[in-house]
Amino acid sequence: MFDIGLGEILVIGVIGLLVFGPERLPRAAADAAKWIRQLRGMASGARKELADSAGLDLTDAVDSVRELRDLHPRRLAASLLNDDDDDEPAPRTASGGASGPSTPGTSNPGTSTPAARPAFDPDAT
DSSP states (O other): OOOOHHHHHHHHHHHHHHHHHHHHHHHHHHHHHHHHHHHHHHHHHHHHHHHHHHHHHHHHHHHHHHHHHHHHHHHHHHHHHOTTTTTTOOOOOTSSSSSSOOOOOSSSTTSSTTTOOOOOOGGGG
């Protein structure tokens, strides 16, 4: 909701300490938290009342927003690159290596297949 970093929180804390003093600061923080809870409760109550009076079903809107999350570029790229349903993994033997012929030129024969792809890293894109 708010883009507040650690530096801004520290500045607000120091200003609060200077304004309220060390004796009253914990009580002022508790009162502020109580007011915020009350405001959130009133806002959700007002939203429910407006939806009820207008006869709106907000679950459809919430579902459509969740569907839009699937269109995020990183999720799209991950779904396109992680198509494991198309490629069947090679069966493993008891020793953990792949059964079947090994790839020529590898230092550890029987541990990789030619169709093996590296895992997708979303942070690398």
